[in-house]
Amino acid sequence: MADARTSSLPDILRDAGLYALVAFGLCIPIVAYRTNAGPTGLELTPRWPLVAAFCAAIFVLRVVQRLILARRDARRALTPSPAQATEAVQGEPDAGQRVSTFGLYAFLGIALTLPVIASLASGGLGPARYWIDLGILILTYVMLGWGLNIVVGLAGLLDLGYVAFYAVGAYCYALLSTTFGLSFWVCLPLAGLFAAAWGMVLGFPVLRLRGDYLAIVTLAFGEIIRLVLINWTDLTGGAAGISSIPRASFFGIPFSADEDGFAARFGLEFDSMHRVVFLYYLILGLALLTNFATLRLRRMPIGRAWEALREDEIACRSLGIDTTTTKLTAFALGAAFAGFAGSFFSVRQGFISPESFTFLESAIILAIVVLGGMGSQVGVAIAAVAMVGGPELLRNLGFLSAVFGEGFDPNEYRLLLFGLAMVAMMVWRPRGLISVRVPSVSLGERRAISGAHVSEGHG
Amino acid sequence: MTVLTPANPKTAERIAVGRDAVLSVVHLTMRFGGLTAVNDLSFEARAGDITALIGPNGAGKTTVFNCITGFYKPTEGMLRLAHADGTVHLLERLPNFAVNRTARVARTFQNIRLFPGMTVLENLLVAQHKPLMRASGFTVLGLLGLAGYRSAETAAIDTAKGWLDRIGLMDRADDPAGALPYGAQRRLEIARAMCTDPVLLCLDEPAAGLNPRESAELNALLRYIRDAHHTSVLLIEHDMSVVMQISDHVVVLDYGCKIADGTPDQVRADPKVVAAYLGVEDEEVERVEAEVGISHGEAGA
Ligand SMILES: Nc1ncnc2c1ncn2[C@@H]1O[C@H](COP(=O)(O)OP(=O)(O)O)[C@@H](O)[C@H]1O
Ligand SMILES: [Mg+2]
Numbered sequence: 033m034a035d036a037r038t039s040s041l042p043d044i045l046r047d048a049g050l051y052a053l054v055a056f057g058l059c060i061p062i063v064a065y066r067t068n069a070g071p072t073g074l075e076l077t078p079r080w081p082l083v084a085a086f087c088a089a090i091f092v093l094r095v096v097q098r099l100i101l102a103r104r105d106a107r108r109a110l111t112p113s114p115a116q117a118t119e120a121v122q123g124e125p126d127a128g129q130r131v132s133t134f135g136l137y138a139f140l141g142i143a144l145t146l147p148v149i150a151s152l153a154s155g156g157l158g159p160a161r162y163w164i165d166l167g168i169l170i171l172t173y174v175m176l177g178w179g180l181n182i183v184v185g186l187a188g189l190l191d192l193g194y195v196a197f198y199a200v201g202a203y204c205y206a207l208l209s210t211t212f213g214l215s216f217w218v219c220l221p222l223a224g225l226f227a228a229a230w231g232m233v234l235g236f237p238v239l240r241l242r243g244d245y246l247a248i249v250t251l252a253f254g255e256i257i258r259l260v261l262i263n264w265t266d267l268t269g270g271a272a273g274i275s276s277i278p279r280a281s282f283f284g285i286p287f288s289a290d291e292d293g294f295a296a297r298f299g300l301e302f303d304s305m306h307r308v309v310f311l312y313y314l315i316l317g318l319a320l321l322t323n324f325a326t327l328r329l330r331r332m333p334i335g336r337a338w339e340a341l342r343e344d345e346i347a348c349r350s351l352g353i354d355t356t357t358t359k360l361t362a363f364a365l366g367a368a369f370a371g372f373a374g375s376f377f378s379v380r381q382g383f384i385s386p387e388s389f390t391f392l393e394s395a396i397i398l399a400i401v402v403l404g405g406m407g408s409q410v411g412v413a414i415a416a417v418a419m420v421g422g423p424e425l426l427r428n429l430g431f432l433s434a435v436f437g438e439g440f441d442p443n444e445y446r447l448l449l450f451g452l453a454m455v456a457m458m459v460w461r462p463r464g465l466i467s468v469r470v471p472s473v474s475l476g477e478r479r480a481i482s483g484a485h486v487s488e489g490h491g
Numbered sequence: 492m493t494v495l496t497p498a499n500p501k502t503a504e505r506i507a508v509g510r511d512a513v514l515s516v517v518h519l520t521m522r523f524g525g526l527t528a529v530n531d532l533s534f535e536a537r538a539g540d541i542t543a544l545i546g547p548n549g550a551g552k553t554t555v556f557n558c559i560t561g562f563y564k565p566t567e568g569m570l571r572l573a574h575a576d577g578t579v580h581l582l583e584r585l586p587n588f589a590v591n592r593t594a595r596v597a598r599t600f601q602n603i604r605l606f607p608g609m610t611v612l613e614n615l616l617v618a619q620h621k622p623l624m625r626a627s628g629f630t631v632l633g634l635l636g637l638a639g640y641r642s643a644e645t646a647a648i649d650t651a652k653g654w655l656d657r658i659g660l661m662d663r664a665d666d667p668a669g670a671l672p673y674g675a676q677r678r679l680e681i682a683r684a685m686c687t688d689p690v691l692l693c694l695d696e697p698a699a700g701l702n703p704r705e706s707a708e709l710n711a712l713l714r715y716i717r718d719a720h721h722t723s724v725l726l727i728e729h730d731m732s733v734v735m736q737i738s739d740h741v742v743v744l745d746y747g748c749k750i751a752d753g754t755p756d757q758v759r760a761d762p763k764v765v766a767a768y769l770g771v772e773d774e775e776v777e778r779v780e781a782e783v784g785i786s787h788g789e790a791g792a
Contacts, residue, residue, distance in 0.1 A: 348617075351617060351684075352591030469608055476665055481609075
């Protein structure tokens with residue numbers, strides 16, 4: 033697209049024609065003939081209408097793209113860049129920021145009332161199970177996204193092995209509860225501490241690396257943890273995993289049908305859904321705790337040091353900030369939240385195996401953070417809903433199986449969807465859904481900072 | 492000469508320091524592979540002075556700064572920093588960040604290094620990391636929202652406001668630092684360095700790219716820093732007029748070697764400086780240098 037951007041219509045048409053011509057050239061060897069194994073050997077079936085359709089589509093798309101670009105350039109030419117301003121730039125809250133405040137309350141409201149809404153909509157707690165389970169799944173990813181956001185979004189350290197800490201938390205609860213019979217509420221903080229300790233162990237040697245190197249080493253660390261879990265059969269049960277992990281109890285009261293159970297104690301009719309609803313509010317609480325801690329930390333010196341580290345590490349050192357410990361705290365804290373989420377995962381599933389902690393999980397969590405807009409809490413939540421809830425939604429759209437045939441499972445296209453979403457984001461919102469940064473402190477009214485000024489960090 | 496105890500008790504030897512030298516650079520040499528960027532440089536910056544380090548491009552000035560501020564470990568030599576209370580820090584032994592945190596040497600960079608996505612105010616608060624961190628009980632107490640941290644933060648904001656007022660950026664406190672014009676970014680970087688409460692402020696070409704009015708403002712700011720904050724200033728400057736106007740003491744570097752050291756007037760009159768610095772043709776430099784008898788040795792051209 034290195035063309036000089038003249039935007040007269042004939043010019044655009046000629047340009048689009050050129051694109052269509054190139055597409056035609058590419059189509060001839062690839063699309064134009066289909067080879068079939070006929071009775072007399074290979075048969076060629078010409079498919080020229082298809083080629084024509086391709087070329088026409090490319091022509092139209094190119095024209096549309098050029099028109100959009102031309103309009104954007106015209107708009108840009110009218111607004112001066114804030115970097116040239118010598119006066120304070122009066123920041124109108126932009127779309128992203130409005131989404132931010134509105135989205136926060138909408139998200140919180142729906143999240144708090146989801147079990148009620150779902151059971152009203154589907155007529156009873158039982159039938160609402162699907163929606164509440166989906167809510168739990170989404171919230172788990174929201175929490176993981178928020179945890180990783182501390183490392184990637186705030187401190188600017190690219191961590192591709194985040195799922196390792198999730199695994200550490202999950203196995204921590206599974207092993208402690210099956211071996212020593214410790215309760216969930218004892219194991220939860222222990223799992224967080226354990227994961228944080230692993231974060232330190234990993235962080236100490238690798239945090240002097242930057243950028244790509246750090247990413248590769250964290251990726252390798254994630255794989256190492258998974259391989260250890262598979263091969264250390266004595267402790268972890270190997271690929272078979274750990275089963276019959278004690279289920280969640282209501283602060284010691286089991287969700288069972290007998291008279292010691294939750295329902296009997298509280299004078300309710302027994303319903304297996306009580307446990308699911310409890311789990312839902314548990315993960316909601318954990319996610320909100322993550323969010324609260326992050327928002328609080330951002331306003332503390334350590335949070336500002338994280339962001340400063342993302343902006344310029346060398347300047348940080350010249351200001352007396354010990355960059356190694358600062359990075360380590362970010363790493364350890366992010367890991368601790370993954371540990372909490374991990375122990376929740378194992379108490380919910382009752383069964384864990386290394387299969388749940390593959391690189392794909394790390395990639396999904398990272399995708400959520402990147403798509404949401406690094407550093408933005410609401411953005412991450414929206415991205416988690418889209419990334420995790422999206423494929424589920426597709427599954428329920430009946431007409432899709434009508435189009436793609438029976439047995440169409442959108443989950444199998446998840447990676448494809450990620451890819452598409454990523455490419456689309458790179459084109460339209462390269463800094464994520466919500467790319468503005470809200471300052472941690474201000475003298476006057478708090479105004480968001482455009483993503484154009486904010487760095488993504490180098491390691 | 493007085494005898495002082497070093498801050499680090501492990502450094503058992505007692506070090507003699509000139510009475511009022513805040514920084515003594517002793518036989519400093521820095522080599523990059525075969526290139527000797529700084530060659531056996533010794534000079535002193537006296538407390539309460541503005542000391543200028545000048546020299547043509549590539550003379551090794553920034554390298555000296557990087558050694559002083561811990562970004563490079565010198566190949567040879569000693570860097571002694573004395574506080575007013577008599578403690579002495581050996582800068583070449585400190586880890587990078589400790590040069591600022593414990594020895595209290597602050598610096599700015601030749602190519603400005605602000606935190607562009609953070610506001611002007613946040614930039615000044617990051618610089619007060621050490622006291623704020625302590626007040627927040629290393630985050631634990633601060634998370635609980637205790638009053639001690641809140642009052643410390645208010646104090647830090649007041650300090651920042653004082654500097655914003657001084658550098659004329661009060662009305663832009665909530666703008667991202669990356670959106671400021673160039674001259675304002677330079678002033679902000681100086682204010683940010685001052686927020687770390689340094690005893691020695693090292694400025695790498697602070698007047699580069701400033702217009703005459705901004706340059707005059709900078710001179711006033713540096714005098715204010717020296718006189719009101721009793722912070723010594725070590726200054727790299729290309730612009731001779733700035734150097735001659737505000738510095739108390741000038742050290743001239745050429746090809747990593749010191750070629751002159753004295754008051755601005757002495758330096759200005761020095762033929763070696765005239766030859767090396769004041770923009771003469773290469774052949775002429777060589778001729779004059781041959782006359783005054785310096786050779787480049789392995790410093791190379
Ligand atoms: N990190 C480095 N690696 C190799 N050579 C360097 C490095 N830093 C500086 N130099 C070299 O040292 C010499 C002095 O550079 P510098 O200190 O930046 O000069 P000045 O600031 O006086 O213009 C130059 O020749 C430069 O190329
Ligand atoms: Mg330089």
